[in-house]
Amino acid sequence: MKDDHIIYPELVEQSHAYLLSRSVDVSKDVVYRNMIKCHLIDQNGQPTRKAIDEGLVSEANDPNSLALFKARNPLFLPYDDRHFTLVAKLQEWAADLYVAKDVSKRIIDGRAIGDKQHAQAVLKYLEKQEGDHYQ
Incomplete structure (x- = not known):
């Protein structure tokens, strides 16, 4: 089985x-x-x-806990906590550009499970935004 x-x-x-x-x-x-x-x-x-x-x-069940967020979203476990910010207004965690790009790359090359087409679109969008930012 x-x-x-x-x-x-x-x-x-x-x-x-x-x-x-x-x-x-x-x-x-x-x-x-x-x-x-x-x-x-x-x-x-x-x-x-x-x-x-x-x-x-952890014994704590703080709904705003980053540890709890990572436990529920294991794709983010490898990343240092400094890459995440709690968006107080939404009561949700957000990852920085480094994590967003790296997760997309991991999905695209098969090191992580996810929608490859979506990951490619996200990576393309992020790279375009980053390119526009420097012009």
Whole structure:
């Protein structure tokens, strides 16, 4: 049975997505088993006290938390927090130009999952805007 037919706990999904974003080719089953073996999650996928105490998992559920945003959007996990800004009026996180361009490039060249045509359009738009800015 393939991994995509099994529903894994959210922390396993997040960890798996992060590893893939770092070019680590590993199955969700291996991630799940190793997280249990290292006492990061219990059999139900809930974080252990060890994982919380070591700061690997947050107990906070602040809806404006950047960590929560990244957990829900694993494509952004590899990027340093300094590349993100909370748009207070919208209560949403925004990424800077570097992240927007890099994510688009990662999708286009197959290192990340996403709509390649949309990523190409975004990258073209951003590069045009950047070009217009310097003229």
